[in-house]
Amino acid sequence: MASVDLSVRLEPSVKADLEAEASMTNQTAAEVAEAAIAQYLSGRKVKREAVRQALQEAEDGVFVSEAAISRWVESWGTADELPPPEPDVFPGR
Known part of the structure; x- marks a missing residue:
């Protein structure tokens, strides 16, 4: 693939870090x-898609309750850790 030139102004510390990383990685x-x-x-791009999906779910009226989220979070790191909760609030239905 052909490449194109791009000029970017950098703070001196960012340029120094960039050059140090390049040197350490032989790039x-x-x-x-x-x-x-x-x-x-x-x-x-991944973040935008996640936001788009969340907005679509909100428009569809699909939510996970605070109680379900709390139970899930409280289970983290325990022997009985729960899977992420499924939607359990459907106001439009």
Whole structure:
């Protein structure tokens, strides 16, 4: 795949960290920056999709009650840890 040039202004400390990471991983600063940008954008895409799904569930009137969430959280780290709760509130139905 062809690449294109991009100029970015960085704070001196960020540039130093970028160059140090590149040196430690035997990569160029551009390779480290590209990987970091790609990972950041991928994370943003995942977050947007999660928000979209949550908004759709809210519009559909599908919710998990506070009580169910509390039981689940209280079970964390115990021998009887519960699976994530299923929706149990359906106001539109």
